[in-house]
Amino acid sequence: MKLHGYFRSSTTYRMRIALNLKGLDYEVVPVNLLHSEQKDAAFTSRNAFGSVPMLEAGGRDRAQSMAMLEWLDEAYPERPLMPAGIEDRYTARELAYAIATELHAPLNLPVLKYLKDPLGHDQDTVSTWYRHWLARTLDPLEARLAQLGTGDFLFAAPGFFEAVLLPQVYNARRFTFDFSNKPHISRIESACLTMSEFQRANPDNQPDNPEFSGHERNPT
Amino acid sequence: MKLHGYFRSSTTYRMRIALNLKGLDYEVVPVNLLHSEQKDAAFTSRNAFGSVPMLEAGGRDRAQSMAMLEWLDEAYPERPLMPAGIEDRYTARELAYAIATELHAPLNLPVLKYLKDPLGHDQDTVSTWYRHWLARTLDPLEARLAQLGTGDFLFAAPGFFEAVLLPQVYNARRFTFDFSNKPHISRIESACLTMSEFQRANPDNQPDNPEFSGHERNPT
Incomplete structure (x- = not known):
């Protein structure tokens, strides 16, 4: 899986937490919102909404984080994000x-x-x-x-x-x-x-955060 | 079921459509947003968000329309709102x-x-x-x-x-x-x-719409 996103985007952060909780491996692909990279044609041709996160998974490019969260639990039932009842x-x-x-x-x-x-x-x-x-x-x-x-x-x-x-x-x-x-x-x-x-999901610990030291910090 | 809402609220309108598509009976309880009735203590004691719609169903008062839509399909699998795959x-x-x-x-x-x-x-x-x-x-x-x-x-x-x-x-x-x-x-x-x-779900055809004639109109 590849997660296209921005360190400070709250919806990208959602996805990092969810993927980590489910124990799924993913590669981070930074999209710099301050440079409007999400509006580049190369990006919008894959995600018409021109928004992050975009998740490459299961053979397609996915937009909309809440739909992705629901999809993750249906496609990967192990370690469910959602309770059972x-x-x-x-x-x-x-x-x-x-x-x-x-x-x-x-x-x-x-x-x-x-x-x-x-x-x-x-x-x-x-x-x-x-x-x-x-x-x-x-x-x-x-x-x-x-x-x-x-x-x-x-x-x-x-x-x-x-x-x-x-x-x-x-x-x-x-x-x-x-x-x-x-x-x-x-x-x-x-x-x-x-x-x-x-x-690991925290914005402070993302490689595209200019303040990231290269060493994860405990954000508490 | 009782659907507490306002004729023009788009989230209440969502619920009317969904309940009609599923063929579920419900009683409409008008909540006048222009009079801020959703902020009355009698209402917020049942729905802390102080928002419409509120759905009385399955023994509890439910807030948040998207959560209700997802719940309807899980609790009433007949006539699913969601496709199968x-x-x-x-x-x-x-x-x-x-x-x-x-x-x-x-x-x-x-x-x-x-x-x-x-x-x-x-x-x-x-x-x-x-x-x-x-x-x-x-x-x-x-x-x-x-x-x-x-x-x-x-x-x-x-x-x-x-x-x-x-x-x-x-x-x-x-x-x-x-x-x-x-x-x-x-x-x-x-x-x-x-x-x-x-x-039947259209705002033009709701009893709490002051312009409602008492006869349903085809809104096309």
């Missing part, structure tokens, strides 16, 4: 899709760029926007985790939900989002960051 | 999640409201924003449908993808989006709108 699967999806459908897009690079140009807003306004939408999904998400009595992970082991949550938390911390009233999310974050599968 | 399922999800994860959120009411207040933009700027994000996902979606050689539906019968597509097309037409260069999307729309399952 229908009701638990619903719960995993409810929380993961809250992030993927409500939170991801307003925080995505193209939207942030549009706020600056053409809309003319400054970085402070963009950062306030960012934290506004974070709170709007992470507040009820924290409430749901409390209702569910969640421990270190949503279920016995991290999977579908944690693969979607951790990249969003990483980005939130870059925007100095306050997690002091998010004990459940913070506990899940801490538990995941002790695991090699998450450490 | 793993690769076709990936394709259905790729196209549906492109809309659900990239397109839905920037067009959602809370984001449009935020653009007006606090950001201070007028309706023209909001409409331009709306059409900008529509084009950004519907252009490559049309390209993907052409690549796949899509006919009246993505697969033999409408399902997961069409349930997500049609509400977005309905909203796009309200914002006078130009579909003249979208023959595949337009053909799927036309084919779906001939079907009772889609007609």
Whole structure:
């Protein structure tokens, strides 16, 4: 498999976590979003959406990270990302899709760029926007985790939900989002960051990160 | 089942289509978004996200429409929304999640409201924003449908993808989006709108639509 992506892209980070949790080997192919390489014809001819991640796997080029996550569990049933029972699967999806459908897009690079140009807003306004939408999904998400009595992970082991949550938390911390009233999310974050599968997936440890030292750091 | 929602909410409309396609009976419980009824304590105590749709089914209150669609197919395998093969399922999800994860959120009411207040933009700027994000996902979606050689539906019968597509097309037409260069999307729309399952789901035919005459109209 080849994972075409960008170290800081939260959807690429999702895929790295998921592939690591499933124990699947993959080669990383960097696509520099700051140079708009995802809009090059060589790339869009393979992925019409012009977005990362793109996963070369099973004889085709795949776009859309949530569809890839669902596909990985169907194509490679070993080490499932999703719990076994229908009701638990619903719960995993409810929380993961809250992030993927409500939170991801307003925080995505193209939207942030549009706020600056053409809309003319400054970085402070963009950062306030960012934290506004974070709170709007992470507040009820924290409430749901409390209702569910969640421990270190949503279920016995991290999977579908944690693969979607951790990249969003990483980005939130870059925007100095306050997690002091998010004990459940913070506990899940801490538990995941002790695991090699998450450490190896971390943006800080990717070869295309200009700040990467060549030695993996424990991001806790 | 009880579907709590709003006639014009695209995610509620998704659920109406899906439930109709599966032949499942449900009662509609209107939640007036213009009066912010989804933020009432009586509602948020049942759905922490304070969002519609909420589906009362299988002994619990469910939030997040994409998780509900996936759950419906697992809990009620008859008349599946999703095709049978793993690769076709990936394709259905790729196209549906492109809309659900990239397109839905920037067009959602809370984001449009935020653009007006606090950001201070007028309706023209909001409409331009709306059409900008529509084009950004519907252009490559049309390209993907052409690549796949899509006919009246993505697969033999409408399902997961069409349930997500049609509400977005309905909203796009309200914002006078130009579909003249979208023959595949337009053909799927036309084919779906001939079907009772889609007609009964249409916002024009919902009791909580103030313009509803009491008689279903064919929305074609």
